[in-house]
Structure formats: C-alpha cells, structure tokens
Amino acid sequence: MSSISTPALVLAAALALVATPVFAQATVDECADQAASQYEPGYEAIGRDMAAMDPTVAVEACERAQADAPYSVNVKAWLGRAYVWAGQTDKAVPLFEVAASGDNVVALALYGDMLIVGDGVDQDIPRGTEMLQRAADIGFAPAQNSLGLSYDIGEGVAEDDLQATRWYRAAAVQGLPRAATNLALMYQEGFGVDQDYVAAAAWFERASAKGEAKAQYNLGRIYELGLMVPVDYVRAAGLYRQAADYGDMFAQNALGYLTEKGLGVDVDLSAAAALYQQAAEQGFALGQYNLALLYEDGRGVPQDYSQALLNYTNAANAGDRDAPVNLGLLYLEGKGTAQDYAQGLYWTKVAADRGHPIGLNNMGHIYQNGLGVDVDLAQARSYYQQSADLGYALAVDNLAGLDAPAATPTADDTPTDLPGNFAPLTEAYPPSKLDS
Numbered sequence: 001m002s003s004i005s006t007p008a009l010v011l012a013a014a015l016a017l018v019a020t021p022v023f024a025q026a027t028v029d030e031c032a033d034q035a036a037s038q039y040e041p042g043y044e045a046i047g048r049d050m051a052a053m054d055p056t057v058a059v060e061a062c063e064r065a066q067a068d069a070p071y072s073v074n075v076k077a078w079l080g081r082a083y084v085w086a087g088q089t090d091k092a093v094p095l096f097e098v099a100a101s102g103d104n105v106v107a108l109a110l111y112g113d114m115l116i117v118g119d120g121v122d123q124d125i126p127r128g129t130e131m132l133q134r135a136a137d138i139g140f141a142p143a144q145n146s147l148g149l150s151y152d153i154g155e156g157v158a159e160d161d162l163q164a165t166r167w168y169r170a171a172a173v174q175g176l177p178r179a180a181t182n183l184a185l186m187y188q189e190g191f192g193v194d195q196d197y198v199a200a201a202a203w204f205e206r207a208s209a210k211g212e213a214k215a216q217y218n219l220g221r222i223y224e225l226g227l228m229v230p231v232d233y234v235r236a237a238g239l240y241r242q243a244a245d246y247g248d249m250f251a252q253n254a255l256g257y258l259t260e261k262g263l264g265v266d267v268d269l270s271a272a273a274a275l276y277q278q279a280a281e282q283g284f285a286l287g288q289y290n291l292a293l294l295y296e297d298g299r300g301v302p303q304d305y306s307q308a309l310l311n312y313t314n315a316a317n318a319g320d321r322d323a324p325v326n327l328g329l330l331y332l333e334g335k336g337t338a339q340d341y342a343q344g345l346y347w348t349k350v351a352a353d354r355g356h357p358i359g360l361n362n363m364g365h366i367y368q369n370g371l372g373v374d375v376d377l378a379q380a381r382s383y384y385q386q387s388a389d390l391g392y393a394l395a396v397d398n399l400a401g402l403d404a405p406a407a408t409p410t411a412d413d414t415p416t417d418l419p420g421n422f423a424p425l426t427e428a429y430p431p432s433k434l435d436s
Contacts, residue, residue, distance in 0.1 A: 024068035028075055031065035034058040035078035037106055039141040039174060055086035073102040081106055089120030100131060105140035108132070113146055116156060129156030136167060144171035145179040152182070152191075161192030172203065177212035180204075184215065188227075197228035208239065216243035217251040224254070224263075233264025244275065253279040253287040260290075260300075269300025280311060285318035292326065296335075305336030316347065324351035325358050332371060341372025352383065360387035361395040368402065377402060 035058040038047030062079035069075050080095035092110075099107030108131045114121055115128030129150055135143030148167030151160045165186045171179030184203035187196045201222050207215030220239035223232040237258050243251030256275030259268050273294050279287025292311035295304045309330050315323035324347040330336050332344035345366060351359025364383035367376045381402055387395030 024065070024072075027061070027065040027068045028072060031058075031062040031075055031078050034061045035082045036074075037081070037140075037142065039176065040106060041139075050081065050085045053082065053085050055082060058082035059086050059088075073099045073104045073107075077104040077106040077110075081110060084110060084114075089114070093121055103134065103138070105135040105138050105143060108135035108138075109140055109143035109146065112143065116146075116150070125156040136170070139170075139174075141171040141174040141176040141179065144168075144174075145176055145182065148179070148182060161186070163192075165192030172206075175210075177207040177210040177215065180207035181212055181215040181218070184218065188218070188222075197222065201227075201229065208242070211242075211246070213243040213246035213248040213251065216240070216246075217248050217254065220251065220254065224258070233258060235264075237264035244278070247278075247282075249279040249282040249284040249287060252276070252282075253284055253290065256287070256290060260294075269294065271300075273300035280314070283314075283318065285315040285320040285323070288312075288315035288318065289320050289323045292323070296326070296330075305330060307336075309336035316350065321351070321354050321356055322358075324348065324354070325356060325362065328359075328362065332366075345372050352386075355390075357387045357390040357392035357395065360384075360390070361392055361398065364395065364398060368398070 032043060033046050035053060036043040036047040038044050038049070040047055059079070059082045062075060062082050065072070065075045066079050076095040077099040080092035080099065083089065083092035083095070093114075096107040096111035096114075100111050112128040112131030112135065113119070115124045115131065117123070129147075132143050132147045132150065136147045144167045148164045148171065150156050151158075151164035151167065153159065157163075165183065168179050168183040168186060172183045180203045184200040184207065186192050187203065188200035189195065193199075201219060204215045204219035204222070208219050216239045220236040220243070221227075223229060223239065224236035225231070237255060240251045240255035240258065244255050252275045255265075256272045256279065258264050259266075259275060260272035261267070273291060276287045276291035276294065280291045288311045292308045292315065294300050295311065296308035297303065301307075309327065312323045312327035312330065316327050328344045328346070328348035328351065330344075331340045331347065333339065337343075348359055348362045348366060352363045353359075360383050364380045364387065365371075366380075367373060367383065368380035369375070381399065384395045384399040384402070388399050
C-alpha cells in the first residue's frame with residue numbers, strides 16, 4: 001500500500017488539472033490572435049478580417065490549440081475560419097457543425113453563409129438563414145450584414161427593405177465597412193428609407209476611410225455626377241484610384257473614362273486603355289466595350305480591328321446593350337474579320353431586339369439596301385419608325401428618305417461599302433447607375 005496519504009493524492013491530482021489549462025491557454029491565445037474576428041465580443045483589439053489573416057500561420061496556430069484544447073468551441077470556430085481562408089472548406093465543415101451547435105457566432109455566420117450559397121456544402125438556404133438569424137440576434141456584425149442581404153434580395157426570407165436596412169444599420173454602427181456600404185446604397189436608392197444622398201455619402205465616407213473599395217467607387221460616382229454635392233472630378237478620380245488599386249473593376253472602368261476625357265486628371269489615352277483592360281480582364285462588359293472603342297479607333301493603343309471585334313464580342317455576350325451595334329458593323333464592313341452579312345445581321349438584330357435606337361435604325365438600313373437579305377421596304381420602314389419613336393434623329397431622316405425615288409434599290413444593288421446612314425457608336429461612357 002502506498003505511503004502517500006489521500007489528501008496528498010487529491011492535491012497532486014489538482015495540480016495536474018491546473019497545469020494543462022495553463023499550457024492550453026497559451027496556444028488558444030495564439031490561435032485567437034491569428035484567426036479571431038474583431039467583431040467577436042472580447043476580441044475587438046486582436047481580431048482581424050479574413051483578408052488580413054495569414055492562412056498558413058493561422059491554421060498551424062489553431063491546429064496546435066485544437067490539440068491542446070480539443071473541446072473549445074471557440075478554437076473549433078477559429079480553426080474552421082482559418083481553413084476556409086486556406087481553401088480547405090472540407091476540414092472546416094465538421095468544426096463549424098460542432099461550434100454552431102454551441103452558438104459560436106463565428107461558426108454560425110460563416111457556416112450560415114456557406115449553406116446559403118452552397119460553398120463546399122450542399123445548399124440549404126433555410127438552415128443557413130436560421131444560423132445567420134441566431135448570430136445576428138446575438139449581435140455579430142458580419143451575420144447582421146449577411147442577414148440584411150438576405151432580406152434585401154429575398155433569399156431564405158421574404159424580400160423586405162425595412163428589415164434589410166435594419167440589419168445593415170446594426171452592423172454598420174459596429175464599424176463593419178461593407179455593411180456601411182450597403183446601408184449607404186439603401187439611402188442612395190431610397191430602399192427601406194427615404195432617398196437621401198447626404199446620408200448615403202456619409203456612410204460611404206465611413207466605409208471608404210476603412211478601405212472599402214465599393215464605398216470608394218460609389219462615393220466617387222456621387223462626386224462625378226454631383227448628386228447633392230458639387231461636381232468634383234478631382235475628388236471622384238482620387239476615390240476611383242483608391243478603389244481601382246484594390247482591383248475594383250467598376251472603379252477601373254470609371255477612372256479609365258475620366259482619364260480618357262481628362263476629367264479631374266490629365267488626358268492619357270494609354271493609361272485609359274490600361275484601366276479599361278484591367279476591367280475587361282475581370283469580365284466587366286462596359287470595360288470591354290470601352291476598350292474595343294479605343295482599338296477600333298487606334299486611340300491609346302495601335303488600331304486593331306481584331307481586338308475591337310474580340311472585346312465587342314465579349315461585351316455583347318455579357319449583355320452590354322451597345323456593343324452589338326458596333327460588332328454588327330464590323331462584320332458588315334469586314335473589319336477584323338471576313339465580311340459576313342449573316343453575322344452582321346445577327347448582332348444588329350440583337351441590338352434592335354434590346355430596344356437600341358441605333359440598332360433599330362441599322363436594321364432598317366439593312367433591309368432597305370438588301371445587305372444579306374432581300375430588300376424589304378416594309379421591314380425597313382418598321383425598324384426606322386421604331387428608332388424614330390425613340391427620338392433617334394438619323395432614323396427620322398432615313399424614314400423620310402424612304403419615299404424619295406433614289407432610296408429604292410433592287411436586290412442586285414447590294415453595295416460593297418456601307419452607306420453613310422449606318423450609325424456606329426463612338427462614345428465611351430461610365431455606368432449609367434451606381435453599382436453595388
């Protein structure tokens with residue numbers, strides 16, 4: 001029988017129990033320092049955005065913490081967050097399942113978002129929305145913003161601008177930049193609140209100061225368009241530059257336009273082309289269109305009809321309303337490609353079917369002159385009339401000219417060069433509305 005007394009055994013056991021938590025706390029703290037969110041209560045000072053995390057360091061730190069504190073719900077959530085940023089979503093899911101069941105807000109918010117969009121898991125919008133609601137009710141700003149978006153677009157809940165604004169505001173007052181941007185957009189558009197450009201600008205300012213590219217872009221648009229503030233191209237260009245440097249394609253295109261036109265910055269067509277190129281490479285249709293215009297005219301870049309054709313095609317396929325007009329003309333004229341009346345007709349009709357006045361006019365000209373189709377003056381008149389009804393002056397002239405004797409060709413009179421009453425688009429322009 002051991003000579004150690006029972007009290008001594010109890011004391012030894014107690015000392016052993018104390019030693020492990022003290023050791024574990026150091027690794028838990030290291031994990032928190034690498035992977036906690038700044039919107040978690042108690043971690044405001046050390047938490048960070050996912051974009052500011054080093055995924056390799058965070059994963060290693062939190063794996064050590066998980067080994068030392070295997071039952072810690074917080075550690076599971078932080079390790080899951082690190083795995084998500086490291087692109088190892090499959091490892092994050094089981095950790096989030098456990099942490100979410102313990103009402104950990106990080107797990108609820110991230111896993112809720114994943115379930116709603118089906119990112120690395122089977123899509124389950126109702127369950128994801130329920131998780132966001134739980135985290136939002138606890139007061140976690142990222143969940144509040146995500147829940148606001150759900151109400152904004154009617155995903156998992158009935159569309160409700162009032163509720164969207166409520167949740168965006170709750171997150172914005174906690175300092176979440178993207179929530180401030182979303183709230184600003186609600187004020188800008190008058191959704192869920194009275195339209196108020198002053199309030200919109202104020203919230204965009206708050207988000208811009210924290211490096212939120214979307215806020216910088218949209219605030220730039222307010223100054224470019226003079227929405228309840230004096231037009232200030234210099235300020236707009238500066239804001240666009242900040243957002244463009246973050247890779248925002250809307251800002252890249254908008255700054256390209258100001259640079260092309262010399263608004264707030266010196267005219268520099270080469271720099272404008274480079275900015276349009278950056279936006280185009282991200283699939284932004286308007287950037288592709290504006291770049292195509294420069295290639296077609298040889299401004300800022302060597303004239304290159306094949307590049308113009310490529311970029312017009314990309315823009316047209318992406319839904320740009322104007323690109324099909326010029327794309328149709330390139331095919332009809334055989335620039336950058338072999339002359340192809342069938343393709344010219346196709347793309348011009350795409351523009352006309354989208355209600356474009358120039359596309360409608362050009363369709364009238366195709367049928368009036370029999371360019372790849374039988375001459376059909378009734379069709380020509382119909383297209384010219386539709387274009388004229390939209391206020392397009394050239395269509396008015398063409399409609400009047402149909403009744404002149406010289407304006408009645410035969411099918412054998414198909415010209416090889418396009419007459420002057422075809423109308424290409426030649427003006428680059430920024431988006432007509434603010435993009436979110």
